[in-house]
Amino acid sequence: MKEALRDTFEKVLEKATGEDLTVLSQMLNGLAKKQSGHENTYFKDLFLMEADFREGECEVAIPVTPLIYNTFSIVHGGVTATLLDTVMGVMANRLLPPGQQAVTSNLTIHYLAPGTGKFLKAKANVIHRGTKTMVMEGIAFRDDGTKIAHCTGSFFILKLK
Structure with a gap:
């Protein structure tokens, strides 16, 4: 699963526009906050x-x-x-x-x-x-x-x- 995600991530990054990178950054930062125990759902930090x-x-x-x-x-x-x-x-x-x-x-x-x-x-x-x-x-x-x-x-x- 992780390897498939890495491959997808690399393909996405190769074609990413500035807007794509903004969206991806927001999503990854939200995920990082959730993983840190800041929230018990993804919802708040995603937005x-x-x-x-x-x-x-x-x-x-x-x-x-x-x-x-x-x-x-x-x-x-x-x-x-x-x-x-x-x-x-x-x-x-x-x-x-x-x-x-x-x-x-x-x-x-x-x-x-x-x-x-x-x-x-x-x-x-x-x-x-x-x-x-x-x-x-x-x-x-x-x-x-x-x-x-x-x-x-x-x-x-x-x-x-």
Whole structure:
């Protein structure tokens, strides 16, 4: 397996453009962070997500890189949805007591402007907090402050097993 990967890696490097190298670097750096025990999943580090928590507030930012482009060289809508789902889910889970977790049950997203610039930032807040569900609101912005998406999300509250 390692030998086959080495062969593939060498072939990829031979033909790599600057953009290819940027994407490959982002992916390898994310993998290295995961291997170092920094995170227990690949997801956060693959997208270079940075989270900031304050009392009652959560914010997640990601750099805009070719890895997250769609065919028009703007941020893929699914990545924007992922960013919003992440910020709302992180916020929901931070509010729960030990022994509980929140998982997404529904997302409704309204795209307002293209995802461009150097980074995207999303913020979340609570609309409703019950004993079995939570409803969150998320807003995503470009680095110039333009709102690019508005989202609401419902989350089931589950007991950890």
